[in-house]
Amino acid sequence: MLNNEELAEIEQSPYKADFPLLAQNPxxxxxxxxxxxxxxxxxLDAQRRFYETMNANPLRGLYRLSVEATAAIDDARKKVASFIGAVDEAGNPCGNQIVFTRNASESLNLVAWTLGRTILKPGDDVVISIMEHHSNLIPWQQVCRATGANLxxxxxxxxxxxxxxxxxxKIGPKAKIVSVTQVSNVLGVENDIPMIAARAHEMGAYMVVDGAQSVPHLRVDVRKLGCDLLAFSAHKMCGPMGIGVLWGKPEVLDAMPPFLTGGEMIDSVTETDAVWAPVPQKFEAGTQDAAGSYAFGAAIDYLNEKGFDALEKRERLLARYLTDQLAALPYVTVIGPADGARHVGSVAFDVHGIHPHDVASxxxxxxxCIRAGHHCAQPLINELGVEIGSTCRASVAFYNDKQDIDRLVAGLDKVWKVFNGNN
Structure with missing residues (x-):
């Protein structure tokens, strides 16, 4: 349970005023x-500013607007690289290790269909966890089916x-790729990625990490994780929808063939062949969401200015309070660790005898607003023995406060009474 000092820290949110949707809907x-x-x-201002002041196709022009647009995206890459610890020995961000995609799902598909199809052969193992979001499960199912590898x-x-x-x-000599989520989007638990990565490398396998639920909430350093590739999304960390990131070690990205082909990802083309552009352009065919990338840089600036370590601490307090309050309700079962300190952002739960869809409605x-469903993690839901195949899920961010959680608890009490009266 949180002490009085900790409760005081989350009593109100000093951040809601920064978010127009929250500020306009108190x-x-x-x-x-x-x-x-x-x-x-x-x-939001940054995305509009791009279109109002530098709207041109990056990389494709020598005139001022195009040069400025190109520079804006390069600057965003460096901000992303610095945020996840992708820096050189002098501490300079390695922006050329950042590939922009549409989302974490596309980043993971890119890895599966380039690295996977390049190195896998019949009898090899691809190792994932039962906790995986479908985005880090289905691509590997498909690639294993195509190559004869085992999942x-x-x-x-x-x-x-x-x-x-x-x-x-599970990670033995036949393992060629290990791909694991750092934080479960259902249970909120954090997996020991450095330990898993060490074993993967000991066996000669590549280590891929789904960071969609970790990078927004934890201080992630790719050097400390020990991974070869990391995927995550901008929209889960206050950035725009439609922007994803794939970070990779240079030698790994260089060895991977392109995922999509077309404009801007080539160095030269003849009637019969093509030479690929260097990373990251090799993986960014066609016109990218330049305004979104620029706005993602603004999101990272915002998180840094507010102090990411302070935001992480606040979210941990909120997750602990959320878990404790849910566990105290006699008609609720928390799905996952009883210790709120082990929940990173998310807490799944069941309201006894009431379908999660009814609870959410x-x-x-x-x-x-909470989530209800299988959370794109059906094998995990089945593994947990959830008979109806669906749970409730409440997830917090630094802009939440104690009152939000108290409102949820009061709402759950109302849900219970709707179905059970005062019993």
Whole structure:
């Protein structure tokens, strides 16, 4: 349980005024940030500013507007690289290691269909976890089917932990790719990526990380993770929808063939062949969302200016309070660790005898927004033994406060009474 000092820290949010949708709807309780975060005004302003002041196709012109647009995207790459610790020995951000995609799903598909199809052969193993979002599961299913490789699952123990023993048992000499989420979008638990990566490399495998639920909430450093590739999305960290990131070690990205082909990803073309442009352009065919990339840079500026470590601390307090309050309700079962300190952002739960869709619909009548469904993680839901195949999920961000969670609890009490009276 949080002490009085900790409760005081989350009593109110000093950040809601920065977010137009929240500021204009003070009665709204938004607890679905694991699906998408809200955007601060500075991000919305940046996207509009791009179109108003430098609207031109990057890389394609020598005139001033095009040069400025190109520089703006290069600057955004450097901000992203710095944010995830992709820097050289002198501390300079390695923007050329940042590939912009549409979202984390596209980044993971890119890896599966380029790296996977290049190195996998019949009998090889691709190792993922049972916790994976469909975006880090279905691409590997498809590639394994196409190449004859085996899809192997790391499973949790009763404490929702992937143990070193499980890792040693499942990641063996046949493993060629290991692809694991850092944070589960259902359970909110953080996996020990450095430990898994060390075993993967010991066995000669590549380590891929789905960072969609970790990069927005944790201080992620790719050097400390020990991974070869990392995927995440801008829209979960206050940036625009439609922008994803794939970071990779230079030697890995260089060895991967392009995923999409067309304009801007080539160095030269003849009637019978083509030479690819260097990374990152090799993976960015066609006109990219330049305004979105520029606005993503503004989102990173915002997070840095507010102090990301302070935001992370606040979110951890909110997740602990959320878990404790849900666990205290006699008609609610928290799905995942009982310890709120182990939840990064998300808490899944069940309201006894009431379908999650009904729970979410009734809460919405009181302007409380939560998620209901399988959360694009059906194998995990099945593994957890959830009979109806669906759960409720509340997820917090730094702009939430104690009152938001208290409103959720009051709303759940109303839901219970709708179905059960005062019993």
């Amino acid at each position: 009665d709204l309780v938004f607890l679905d940030s694991a699906a998408t975060a809200q955007r601060p005004g500075v991000v 192997v699952y790391l499973r949790m123990n009763d404490d929702y932990t992937i143990t070193p023993e499980e890792v040693a048992a 009734i809460l919405d009548m009181d302007n409380v």
